[in-house]
Amino acid sequence: MRNGILVPGAGRADGAVVRWPAPPPRVTPTVRLLSPPALPRIKVLHVITRFTAGAGANTLLSAEGMDPDRYEVWIAGVPGGELWQRARAAGVRTVEIPGFRHTLTPADPLVLWRLVRLVRRERFTVVHTHSGKGGFLGRVAARLCRTPVVVHTFHGFSFHPYMSRPRRTAYRWLERSTRRLTHRFLAVSPRVAQQAVEERLAPPGQVDVVPSAVDLGHLPERFDPAARRMFGVPRGTTLIGTVGRIDSQKAPLDFVRTAAAIHSRRPSTAFVMIGAGPLEGEVRRLAAELDVEVILTGHRPDAARLVAGLDVFVITSLYEGLGRALTEALATARPVVATAVNGVPDLVEHGATGLLVAPADPDGTARAVGWLLDHPAEADAMGRQGCRRVRSAFAPQAMCAAVDACYRGLLGLPVPGPVAGPAP
Structure with missing residues (x-):
């Protein structure tokens, strides 16, 4: 037919392209039509x-x-x-x-x-x-x-x-x-x-x-001072954070060990975990044992917006399909450090949209965070590139x-x- 929609393989065993007739143009009636029947969904x-x-x-x-x-x-x-x-x-x-x-x-x-x-x-x-x-x-x-x-x-x-x-x-x-x-x-x-x-x-x-x-339309595309104020941390203090359920998958104790390793070299750095879960008690005990303060916010419905107040976003997950919180952090142009598990390397390209580290390696994660803090121009460029990538593809x-x-x-x-x- 001269008018039609191309439909690959429709009704053809060999997968050849056939044409399905296009609907005829609508005719504007001079009288009001009857209401059409409801078609099955x-x-x-x-x-x-x-x-x-x-x-x-x-x-x-x-x-x-x-x-x-x-x-x-x-x-x-x-x-x-x-x-x-x-x-x-x-x-x-x-x-x-x-x-x-x-x-x-x-x-x-x-x-x-x-x-x-x-x-x-x-x-x-x-x-x-x-x-x-x-x-x-x-x-x-x-x-x-x-x-x-x-x-x-x-x-x-x-x-x-x-x-x-x-x-x-x-x-x-x-x-x-x-x-x-x-x-x-x-x-x-x-x-x-x-x-x-x-x-x-x-x-x-x-x-x-x-x-x-991920619905990213409500998230800022850059650092948000208002989000930083929600944590009560001054702008001049470096803030490292993560978002996620505090359970074994997210390896929250590795985040605490990472925080302790960073704190030993940068005592003025602050740390925050946004989320709740069954391992909160163990997180508090380990933080006290390692003498590092970690802010635990509990469950926050505005977690995605709060990420915009971080200087570096970190995930220490042992396994992760893709990482919703990671996508939201990239959307706010945050420099990220993430474990190279499952689909995460499809989102974080090492040296382009963030840094990748091995799972269950707090010292390696701390070194990657330190590198971003020592190279702010490169960290900022990775954050901007990550933002462009997720906002166009997700x-x-x-x-x-x-x-x-x-x-x-x-x-x-x-x-x-x-x-x-x-x-x-």
Whole structure:
């Protein structure tokens, strides 16, 4: 046809490009038309383990950003967490499943039964799963209910070298066993995609990289003196900080050891940890033992803005899919030091957008922070380059468009685009 939309491989076994007829132009009527009937929407269920910052916030952004005229989006997961109310306020249907936990428990068969009841009752077209345990239970439920499309996103991995061998084996098996139940895989960074293939969690050629979007519009693009004042630290005092849940994944004790190593050489430096978690008591005890003062703010809903008051941002994580807090720190042009784990090197290019260090190496982290403090011009340049990179590549609109394209491709729907003009 002379007018049409190019649709790669639609309806063709050989993948050749065919044309789908373009809709005819609208005619402005002289009389009022009857209201059109409501067209059925594609029902999507996201199944996630812990609906909190990081993977949870990324999942919520993708749910909020889908076209409400085309999609009806639901989220199911572990009860509790700061994002459920925000999801409901945005019009997303939510189901907090009783008994669901982020670790393996004897109640998991009951959780699976509840998921099956939900999927069977609502007849979802797409089940989109996240995280290790949520991915396992969600994909098994989808298969039992014969859900047409199953997608899984790798935000990181539920197993890592620092957990016990039996637990690591169990979580790796959970992810591998559901590989064949999945029609498409997404990953938040190229290195996460590569690791998923190398670990045989996804077949080669079946993983699309969709950068983990972060809403950055409300964040300043440079140092913010107002954020510094929130800590009560004078501008003339160097402030080193981190943001994240204070748990074993983030290695908060390594941050304290890093702070002690820096403090021994630069006694006037201040340190802050923004966040809360089960290891707060151990952090306080170690800081007292090493004679270094670390400000603990507890959970702060404005954590992303507070980062703009730091002189250097540090993450000491032992594993990290990409790092939401890291993305937000780069967006505020903060010089960063980060452990080279999982997808972090896709975001922090050593010497260009920050410095990379080995995990579980507080002395090496302290040396990297010291280098940035000794070379302020280079540190400032890295911060500016990191800001430009994340603000251009991590927009929620781009992520939602990629997820929409994934769903459309699996359902055989044309990808919207400009209508071709008449042939000459």
